[in-house]
Amino acid sequence: MSSVQAQPVDQGHVVLVVNAGSSSIKCSVYRVIEDEHVEGGARALHGAGGQIEGIGVAPRVVAHMADGRLIVDEKFPVAQVADHDAAFRLLRLVLAVGLRDTPPAAIGHRVVHGGARYADAVLIDDEVIKELDALTPLAPLHQPHNLAAIRAVRQAAPELPQVACFDTAFHAGNDILAQLFALPYSYYGEGVRRYGFHGLSYEYIAKHMHQVAPDIARGRVVVAHLGNGASLCAMKDGKSVETTMGLTALDGLPMGTRCGALDAGAVLWMMAKGMDYHAIEKVLYQESGLKGLSGLSSDMRELLASGSDRARLAIDFYTYRIAQDVGKLAVVLGGLDGLVFTAGIGEHAAPIRAQVCERLAPIFGTVLDAQANEVGSSQGNERVSARESRVPVFAIRTDEEGMIALHTARLLRAAFKH
Structure with missing residues (x-):
């Protein structure tokens, strides 16, 4: 596991959240504060957000503060934002300006598929990347772009710890009857099972409904x-x-x-x-x-x-x-x-x-x-x-x-x- 070099998250630090798609990268900045009155003992307050869409085709950057104030809305030449690496570097600079250069303590990524092993969020290292890459055939529209964003961050800001948060994790505790296919049982042991997705959304709704x-x-x-x-x-x-x-x-x-x-x-x-x-x-x-x-x-x-x-x-x-x-x-x-x-x-x-x-x-x-x-x-x-x-x-x-x-x-x- 890679060592954590950033400072612990407290009221003076922020977390940058990355949600990467096939032609876009969405970033949101959250300030995480302790709150004993909510489940989990902490709340995430939205500070700013932005996205680059049309990567490699017709790049456009749009970013706003949480109160709706526009940070930037600008189109860029294709050559300047030709891939996810360039897109992430540009979007990070935009959000840094909007936050008056407040440094993030870490970066959290949405990763669609965690397979049978990852039933919870995990700090990212070489082994994690390798295992998530092996799951690409199970999520071909999402997994490659999730991993591209992780690799782009490693190149642009190698000192920042990164965390993978999985859409499959919320369903990991489901009964075996909800996981099985009626295929030879040995397939289940090889990971051919029903995982479920959209778990981060469902987890939020579950917490919100309790309120x-x-x-x-x-x-x-x-x-x-x-x-x-x-x-x-x-x-x-x-x-x-x-x-x-x-x-x-x-x-x-x-x-x-x-x-x-x-x-x-x-x-x-x-x-x-x-x-x-x-x-x-x-x-x-x-x-x-x-x-x-x-x-x-x-x-x-x-x-x-x-x-x-x-x-x-x-x-x-x-x-x-x-x-x-x-x-x-x-x-x-x-x-x-x-x-x-x-x-x-x-x-x-x-x-x-x-x-x-x-x-x-x-x-x-x-x-x-x-x-x-x-x-x-x-x-x-x-x-x-x-x-x-x-x-x-x-x-x-x-x-x-x-x-x-x-x-x-x-x-x-x-x-x-x-």
């Missing part, structure tokens, strides 16, 4: 993380019990460009047609989901604005599958005490929440307050169900980056104690 609706949080809750990637998580007392994603981030709900649950025979059919690994991978990850069904877009806003039959078909299938899987998870939980929508679509697309709840109403009595649902969480109104709804429904803004900051601070404190 805003503790009675419901202690019960049986299904959370719908609906963004470009989408999944559901069944929770009891804030702990994951079951989730819709599996070995990879392809499984479960249909997504922006990913297919979701699929009869494995369809893959064999593609192979019989002569398609190779890369061609099949492209179809499953990049040409399916809302984009594939609609023939128009993976963006829910465009689909909702479109009057085309195919766009409507894609939306109907999306909400049909969400409602269907909420029902499956309610069976696992033995009932349903609360339903939460989060992430980009879950937080902002009122028609999607309405359609899902309408499908669920005959079984669970879900009734939305039309006005509350329309504004959603944009005005701090997190409960969107009507009083007569048998199951309370919420729309809550998630904060995966805040969870990463807390995990990073916790690991640094533990390192300094030793």
